[in-house]
Amino acid sequence: MFKRVLIGSFAGAVLVGGVAAGFAAASAPEKLSLKDGSAHYTAPSGNRAGAFTFTTDVSDDSGVENLNVLVWPTASKLNPTEAELREVDTATCRSTSDETSRCTCTLKVTEKEAAALDPGAWQVSALATAKDGDTLFVSSAATFDIKR
Incomplete structure (x- = not known):
């Protein structure tokens, strides 16, 4: 009789633990992420x-506050930092769900530029x-070529 109770208790504990772990994973906060990034240059x-x-596409369980973008030539070996990106161009972000926004940054380029x-x-x-203050710095979110 003792074996059945012990085995039954153990199985119940495993089942409860598994359900609790599954519930915790389902309610765990989504980390801030960038997906499906693309860059394009059109000459004047x-x-x-x-x-x-x-x-x-920018996603976070709290929602998206903003996206700052810096464009730079690879040959310059610029290596920008997160702090430097706080002072650059900001993309326009439109919500596609409670957690995700499609963000687009468009910079005009004159013939002289x-x-x-x-x-x-x-x-x-x-x-x-x-929106909860978390940040994600991506040093190389996309690449593109400028041709003459």
Whole structure:
């Protein structure tokens, strides 16, 4: 009789522990993340300005506060820091759910500015901030090429 009670108690404890662990995992907060990032450069043409555009999905269980973006030529070996990204261009973020926003940063490029851009590979660094204050710094969120 003692064995049955012990085995039954052990099985019950495993079952309760497994359910509790599953519940904790289901309610665990989602970490701040960037997904599906893409960058694109269009050179100015005629009377039309050029543009650099970076788009990504930002998610956090508390919601998305903002996304700061810095674009830089890879050859410069700039290596920006999280602190530096607090003072750069901010993307426009639109909610797609309670936890996710699609963020887009578009920078206009004039003919004069385009002429001064280094051809070759460029990097996009990003700093996401959640509504609860969490931050995520991504030194290389996307890459693209500028061709002459």
